[in-house]
Each structure stands twice: as C-alpha cells, then as structure tokens.
Amino acid sequence: MHGYLGDLGLLRDRRFALLLSARTISVLGSAFAPVALAFGVLNLPGADASTLSAVLTAESLPMILFMLVGGVIADRLPRHRVMMAGEFVMATGFFALGAMLLTGWTPLPALIAAAALSGVATAVTFPALTGIIPEVVPLDRLQTGNALLGLGANASRVAGAVLGGGMVVLFGGGWALVMSGALFAVAGVLVALLRLEPGDRQRGEAHSVLADLRDGWREFSSRQWIWVVVAQFSLLVMAIQAAHGVLGPLLAKESLGGPLAWSGFLAGEAVGTIAGVLISLRLRPSRPILLGVLLCLPTALPYVLLGLDAPLWVIVAGAFVFGVCFDVFGVLWQTTMQREIPAESLSRVSSYDILGSMMFGPIGLLLAGPAAGWFGTEESLLGCAVIIVISTLAALLSPGVRNLRAPRPRAAAHADLK
Numbered sequence: 001m002h003g004y005l006g007d008l009g010l011l012r013d014r015r016f017a018l019l020l021s022a023r024t025i026s027v028l029g030s031a032f033a034p035v036a037l038a039f040g041v042l043n044l045p046g047a048d049a050s051t052l053s054a055v056l057t058a059e060s061l062p063m064i065l066f067m068l069v070g071g072v073i074a075d076r077l078p079r080h081r082v083m084m085a086g087e088f089v090m091a092t093g094f095f096a097l098g099a100m101l102l103t104g105w106t107p108l109p110a111l112i113a114a115a116a117l118s119g120v121a122t123a124v125t126f127p128a129l130t131g132i133i134p135e136v137v138p139l140d141r142l143q144t145g146n147a148l149l150g151l152g153a154n155a156s157r158v159a160g161a162v163l164g165g166g167m168v169v170l171f172g173g174g175w176a177l178v179m180s181g182a183l184f185a186v187a188g189v190l191v192a193l194l195r196l197e198p199g200d201r202q203r204g205e206a207h208s209v210l211a212d213l214r215d216g217w218r219e220f221s222s223r224q225w226i227w228v229v230v231a232q233f234s235l236l237v238m239a240i241q242a243a244h245g246v247l248g249p250l251l252a253k254e255s256l257g258g259p260l261a262w263s264g265f266l267a268g269e270a271v272g273t274i275a276g277v278l279i280s281l282r283l284r285p286s287r288p289i290l291l292g293v294l295l296c297l298p299t300a301l302p303y304v305l306l307g308l309d310a311p312l313w314v315i316v317a318g319a320f321v322f323g324v325c326f327d328v329f330g331v332l333w334q335t336t337m338q339r340e341i342p343a344e345s346l347s348r349v350s351s352y353d354i355l356g357s358m359m360f361g362p363i364g365l366l367l368a369g370p371a372a373g374w375f376g377t378e379e380s381l382l383g384c385a386v387i388i389v390i391s392t393l394a395a396l397l398s399p400g401v402r403n404l405r406a407p408r409p410r411a412a413a414h415a416d417l418k
Contacts, residue, residue, distance in 0.1 A: 010137065010141060010144060010145055010148060011148070013136075015136045015194055015196070016136050016137060016145065016148075018190055018191070018193055018194045019132065019133075019136055019149070019191075019194055020148060020149055020152050021152075021190050022083075022087070022187045022188075022190035022191045022194070023129070023149050023152060023153055023187070024152035024153060024155070024156050025156070025183050025186050025187045025190065026087060026090075026183065026184060026187035027152070027153040027154075027156040027157060027160070028156035028159060028160050028183050029090070029091075029094070029160075029179075029180040029181070029182075029183030029184045029187065030156075030157075030160070030180070031156055031157045031159065031160020031161055031164060031266075031270070032160050032163070032164040032167070032176050032177070032179055032180040032183070033094065033164075033176075033177065033180050034164070034244070034245075034266065035161070035164045035165045035168050035173075035176070035259055035262060035263050035266065036164055036167070036168050036173040036174075036176030036177050036180065037055070037056075037097065037115075037173065037177065038052060038245070038249040038259075038262070039168055039173055039249070039253075039258070039259045039262075040097075040101050040168070040172070040173020040174065040176075040177065041055050041111070041173075042249070042253065043173070044101075044106055048369070049246055049250050049368070049369035049372055049373075050369040050370070051108065052245075052246055052249070052369070053245075053246055053365050053366055053368055053369040054108065054112060055108075055111050055112060055115050056115070056241075056245045056246070056365045057362045057365045057366050058111075058112035058113075058115040058116045058119070059115040059116065059118055059119040060119060060241065060358065060361050060362045060365060061116070061119065061362045062116045062117075062119035062120045062123065063119035063120070063122045063123045063358065064123075064355055064358050064359055064361070064362065065123075066119075066120050066123035066124070067123045067126070067127070067351045067354050067355040067358070068213055068216075068348075068351050068352065068355055069123070069209070070082075070123040070124040070125075070126065070127045070128070070347075070351055071127040071216060071347045071348040071349075071350060071351025071352070072209050072212045072213060072216075072347075072348060072351075073124065073127075073128075074124075074127040074128035074131050074347035074348075074351075075127075075131065075212065075216075075344060075345065075346070075347045075348050076212070078196060079128040079129075079131050079132040079135065079196070079347070080128075080132060080191055080192075080194040080195070080196055082124055082125070082128040083124075083125055083128045083129060083132065083191045084188050084191040084192045085124060085188075086121045086122070086124040086125030086128070086188075087121070087125065087184050087185070087187045087188030087191060088184070088185065088188040089117060089118075089120065089121035089124070090117075090118050090121035090122070090125070090181075090184040091181045091182070091184035091185040091188065092117060092181070093114050093115065093116075093117035093118035093121060093181075094114075094118060094177050094178070094180040094181035094184060095177075095178060095181035096110075096113075096114035096117070097111065097114045097115065097118075097177045098173075098174045098175065098176070098177030098178035098179075098180070098181060099174070099178070100114065100174075101172065101173050101174030101177060102172075102174035102175065102178070123351075126350070126351075126354050127347040127348070127350045127351040127354065128347060130334065130337065130338070130346060130347060130350035131343070131346040131347035131350065132196075133145055133146065133149070133334070133338060134338045134343055134346065135196055135343075136194075136196075139339070142335050142338050142339060143280070143281075143284075143331060143332075143335040144281060146280075146330075146331045146334045146335050146338075147277050147280045147281045147331050148277075148281075150273070150276075150277040150280070150327055150330065150331055151274065151277040151278070153273075154270055154273035154274045154276075154277055154323075154327060155274060157266070157269075157270035157273060158267055158270040158271055158274065160270075161263050161266035161267040161269075161270050162263060162267050164176055164263065165259050165260050165262070165263025165264075165266075166260075166263075167179065168259050169259060169260060212348060213348070215345060215348070216345055216348025216349055216351070216352060217352065219341060219342070219345045219348070219349050220348075220349045220352040220353070223340065223400070224398055224399070224400030224401070225289050225398070225400035225401050225404045226337075226349070226353065227356070228395050228398040228400060228401055229289065229292075229293060229333070229395055229401060230352070230353055230356035230357050231356065231395070232293070232296070232391045232392060232394065232395035233356070233357035233391075234356055234357055234358075234359055234360045235360065235387055235388075235390075235391035236296060236299070236387070236388050236391050236392070237357050237358055237360065237361050237364070238360035238361055238363055238364035238387065239303075239364060239383075239384035239385075239387040239388050240299075240364075240384070240388075241361040241362075241364040241365050241368075242364035242365060242367065242368035242371070242380070242384055243303050243306075243368075243381055243384045245364075245365050245368065246365060246368035246369055246372070247306075247368050247371075247372060247377055247380050247381050247384070248262060248265065248306060248381070249262050250369075250372055250377055251306055251377045251378070251381070252265070254377065255309070256312055256315075257312070261312055264312065264316050265302070265315060265316055265319045266319070267316075268315075268316035268317065268318075268319035268320045268323070269302075269319040269320065269322050269323040270323060271320055271323065272319065272320035272321060272322060272323020272324040272325075272326075272327070273323040273324070273326065273327040274323075274327075275320070275323070275324050275327075276323060276324040276325065276326070276327030276328045276330075276331075277327055277331065279324070279328055280327065280328050280331035280332065283328065283332075284406070285332070285406065286405055286406055287402070287403070287404065287405055287406070288332040288333075288335070288336050288404070288406050289332070289333070289336060289400075289401050289404045290396075290401060290402050290403075290404070291328075291332065292328070292329040292332040292333055293329075293392060293395050293396055293401055294392075294396070295325040295326075295328055295329050296325065296326075296329060296388065296392040296395075297388075297389060297392050297393075298321050298322070298325045299321075299322045299325050299326055299388055300384075300385035300386075300388040300389050301318040301321050301322060301385075302315060302318035302319045302321070302322050303381045303382065303384045303385040303388070304318070304381075304382065304385045305318040306318075306378070306381045307378045307379065307380075307381040307382035307385065308378070308382075309378060336404070336406070337349065337350065337353070339406075339407065368380065371383070
C-alpha cells in the first residue's frame with residue numbers, strides 16, 4: 001500500500017498537476033459535445049440520421065488524414081506547444097459550431113467545415129499527449145500517471161454527460177457547444193504553462209517528414225502485439241463509432257426518451273471508466289496486452305442490450321461494464337506503449353496506432369444511418385456487437401498479444417534510475 005500512496009505523490013508535482021488539470025478540463029469540453037452535437041444536429045429542420053452521419057464523418061475523417069503528420073510534429077517540436085495549439089484550434093471549431101446553432105445559420109457545408117477543424121486539432125493533440133506523459137512521469141510510475149490522468153478525464157466524462165444533457169434540454173445544443181469551446185480554451189492556457197526543458201527528450205538529426213514516417217513505421221510494424229491489436233481496433237472502433245455516434249442516439253430518440261436517456265447511457269459508461277481507473281491503479285498483470293484484449297469482449301454488451309430493447313437501467317448497467325473494461329484496457333495499453341517504444345519515436349508510433357485504430361471509424365459513421373433504414377436500428381446495433389466479438393477473438397490468436405510480459409517492478413525502477 002505504501003508504494004501506491006507514494007505514487008500518488010505525482011499530484012504534488014507542478015508539471016504533472018498542470019498536465020492533469022489541462023487534460024481533465026479538455027475532456028470535460030469533449031464530454032459536452034456528443035449529446036450537444038447529436039441532438040443539436042438532429043433537431044435542425046429537415047435533419048435526419050444521414051445528416052448527423054455527415055457531420056460526424058467530417059470530424060472523424062480529417063483526424064485520420066492528419067494523424068501521421070501530427071505524430072511527426074509531436075516528435076519534432078516541444079509537445080506541450082503542440083498540445084496547446086491543438087486545444088486552441090479545438091476551441092475555435094466548437095465556438096463556430098455553437099455560434100451556427102445559436103444564430104440558426106446552419107448550412108451543412110459550414111457545419112462540416114467546423115467539425116473538420118476539430119478533427120484536425122485532435123490529430124495534432126493525441127500523439128503529443130501520448131508522448132508527453134513519459135517526459136513528465138518517471139518510468140516506474142507510468143501506470144499510476146496514466147491512471148490518474150484517466151481518473152480526471154473520466155470524472156469529467158461523468159460530469160459532462162450529465163451537465164451536457166441537462167444543458168441541451170434547458171438551453172439548447174448551441175450553448176452547450178459554446179461551453180465546450182470555452183473549456184478547450186482554458187485547457188490550452190494551462191498547457192501553455194507546462195514548460196519542459198530541452199533535455200526532457202532526446203532529439204536526433206533532422207530528417208524529412210517521409211523519413212520520419214518510415215522510422216516510425218519500422219518501430220510500429222516490428223512489434224506484433226501493436227499491429228495486431230490496432231487491426232482489431234480498426235473494426236472495433238468502426239462498430240463503436242456507428243453505435244455511439246448514430247445508432248444509439250437514434251434509438252434513444254425513437255424509443256428511450258431522447259437526450260436525457262442517452263445522457264444516462266453516457267453517464268453509466270463514464271462512471272464505469274472511473275471504476276476502471278481505480279482498478280488499474282492497483283492492477284499489475286504480468287501479461288498486460290492479453291488481459292486488455294480479453295477485456296474487449298464485454299464491450300459488446302451494451303449494444304446487445306440496446307438491440308434487444310432491454311430496460312433503460314439494464315442498458316445503463318451494460319454501459320458501465322463497457323466503461324470499466326475499456327478504461328482498464330486503455331491504461332494497460334498506454335503504459336505498455338510508453339515502456340516499450342523509444343521516447344524519440346513514441347508520438348509517431350502513437351499516430352500509427354491511432355490512425356490504424358480509427359481508419360474505419362468514418363465508414364461506421366457513414367453506414368450507420370443507411371443501415372438503420374435498411375435493417376432497423378436494433379438489428380444494426382446487434383451487428384456492431386458481433387463485429388466486436390469476432391475481431392477480439394481473432395486478435396487473441398496472436399502469440400505477440402498472448403505472450404508480451406510486463407517488466408518486473410524492480411527492473412522498471414532500475415531502468416528509471418539509469
């Protein structure tokens with residue numbers, strides 16, 4: 001127990017406290033967005049599931065297209081500066097979306113452009129975030145650092161899911177999106193205060209962007225456990241994007257009670273992620289990737305329950321299970337990446353990870369609306385669950401996934417002293 005309490009001393013470190021505060025506030029901004037954007041768009045005159053699919057795809061596609069460039073930028077430039085720029089661009093995109101909904105000027109191309117701006121910001125921010133954590137957190141405390149960052153983020157998701165739904169009901173989606181933009185701006189200011197010394201990261205010779213991408217690809221493709229799980233997640237995320245982005249809100253509007261019901265679903269998921277963080281603070285599995293992949297199987301549960309028209313409280317319980325499993329996986333995955341990948345390549349490898357995991361997400365969003373019309377909303381949700389289960393079972397066939405072992409605690413501490 002003393003070791004874990006010692007790890008919590010990270011909270012007294014100024015740099016970690018700033019990173020934690022910025023990340024927590026940024027995620028709070030993100031947590032307002034799903035309910036506000038989904039129901040703000042669905043409530044527009046003449047809008048339907050296909051309209052929502054188009055806007056969400058416009059956000060997702062630029063994120064994928066710019067992700068590799070974001071990884072190169074984050075490995076070349078000070079990562080806290082890259083994150084700061086991403087937060088401010090994100091704020092601009094959500095301010096624009098909110099302003100359009102508030103003024104009633106909502107041409108689809110303008111909505112798509114504003115959504116695309118937030119996608120570009122995400123592509124810049126995510127690889128930098130993965131890479132900056134080992135610059136702030138000692139190697140032997142990485143899992144605790146990732147868990148604490150997850151705890152702040154997940155508490156924000158709980159608050160955002162509840163407050164976001166209430167704000168949409170009381171004030172409309174436009175004001176909720178403006179609030180998101182303000183929170184991203186505050187996060188950007190906090191990141192600007194996070195000053196890292198040049199010596200915090202090894203810097204090699206300058207290379208072309210293509211050479212940097214080739215080096216990152218070699219680091220990524222040489223590790224079977226990475227590319228197999230990323231291939232699994234390319235299908236898993238496709239199903240989750242379709243279910244969370246379009247099919248779930250559509251079913252909530254049709255038969256569950258609208259935005260408050262969907263906010264309840266998201267809140268159940270968010271509470272589950274908090275429980276997952278608390279578990280991951282103490283969990284030290286010898287085979288972290290194997291356990292993480294196994295935990296992907298229960299993430300199909302909420303979609304099965306939605307597809308079978310279960311009572312809302314049962315569906316929310318399924319969302320809680322989803323949150324627990326997904327968050328434990330996330331902490332184990334991030335910590336293993338930060339331990340196994342050289343610091344100077346970490347953001348590029350992370351960008352390949354995110355790109356591969358997200359590359360079919362736009363397809364899920366684009367097909368979700370038509371699939372609901374062709375097969376029915378419930379049947380499409382059950383199809384999402386099947387995709388999750390099959391892709392996860394396939395990943396478990398990989399020896400690299402099953403056999404990768406975490407370093408012993410003493411070995412990790414010794415490496416940190418070096």
